[in-house]
Amino acid sequence: MTNNFDYDVLVIGAGPGGYHAAIRAAQLGLKTACVERGAVGGVCLNIGCIPTKALLHAAEMVHASHRAAEFGLTFADTNLNIAKLNGWKDGIVKKLTGGVSGLFKANKVTLLTGQASFVDDHTVSVDGKNYTAAHFIIATGSDPAKLPGLDVDQDSIVDSTGALVMPDPVPARMLCVGGGVIGFEFAQVYNNLGSKVKIIEFLPSVIPGADADAVKEFAKVMSKQGIEIVTQMKANRAEKKADGVHVELENVKTGEKTTEVFDRVLVAVGRRPRTDGLNAEKAGVTVTERGFIPADKQQRTNVPHIFSIGDVASNPMLAHKAMKEGLVAAEVIAGKPAEQDAVAIPGVVYTSPELAWVGLTEQEAKDKGYEVKTGVFPMSASGRAMTLQSTDGFVKMVVEKDTDLLLGVHIVAPHASDMLAEAGLALEMAATATDISLTIHAHPTLGESMLEAAEAAHKQAIHIVNR
């Protein structure tokens, strides 16, 4: 690209969206810089996906060590060193963020450290120094939503960032305000480490957006593990006292109010796009009332040479969506015919078992006018699941009745997130349930449940009685 600008592309934010965009732009021969005011890797690597998964794994190991008694393995004492747990988790984050910095260097992406603010539509200032670019990619991400009356102090009242630092001792009584993905992941971590956990959700159902049958099964399994789930309940205010945090809860149906005491309260009620200090208006970029910077399928904002990706652009706020959008923006800038046209953006709750889904829920399919059939294969009929001591859950396939076209897959099972990769590919390739059932799946594996669910949609599953 020939111009008088400092860079062909300047990316604002080095989270999953930003670093994917910057690396792909550089791979395509564009002179690229990425501005980051915090830590490289953004929310996902530093205070999101990665540290939560580390805690979930460690907590699951504790849980599994108790369950090992079922096959005769007992431990004299299970002793968890909390300081070591926190340090191990931080070490993984450090390794991965260091990896991103290394990839920037290897790909010749210039990392500029500081707060980026637009000066005009071709200039940003980074902590007072101006840089010009032919194109910008805004990848500034999101922050936790606040709840009036519950002031986060990152000690006894925490958001997801505070919840990542496990206190010693582990809190005896834990409240998760918000029954979404983040609420459930932390609920299981704390539950497995010994807290008595309660989740409250304002809406009639937890994990909004997921398939109703899958959510019902998932909630049943979580309750069985000891997590108390209460829907249509809100937290009005919290007050710190000597004996704990007193939280006023209100039943949204009856208006009845009660006060309960907890040692730690997690506020996980969603996330808000992050545009503070960006001065997007100086570049003429539209920011919606809710703070999003909307983009078209090529990730362009209303200003054609300025792009927006990831959490700041739109829902769902997921790392893999941000990554894909980053690649699209970079490729469009390089003149490639790219656009964000995904059929399948997977969603996962990384608990044990996991809840994972891709494509349309049964209700969404019906709302879109499809006549559907479903195939369900319970994990209790899976030999592999039995060997893993994890027989709760199922694979549910939503299939168009006449064409046999796969529309959606909803799984409650161990490693459901990995099983989902097959489902995503099947959806992107417009596979039918027959395509899946004709594919030889290794035995014994959890993945076989995909084959059996496809067979169940035809009422021809082998390991269950078809009804």
Ligand SMILES: Cc1cc2nc3c(=O)[nH]c(=O)nc-3n(C[C@H](O)[C@H](O)[C@H](O)COP(=O)(O)OP(=O)(O)OC[C@H]3O[C@@H](n4cnc5c(N)ncnc54)[C@H](O)[C@@H]3O)c2cc1C
């Ligand atoms: C607890 C938790 C768990 C999660 N788990 C998962 C998961 O398992 N899977 C999944 O897919 N998603 C998960 N997410 C969501 C995921 O983290 C986000 O979707 C993802 O990080 C969004 O990427 P992004 O690039 O859009 O923004 P971010 O990761 O938010 O990165 C934006 C970056 O921009 C920087 N920045 C902002 N403004 C400026 C500015 N003006 N100048 C310079 N720099 C700026 C910020 O410092 C930040 O580093 C989780 C989130 C949380 C909070």
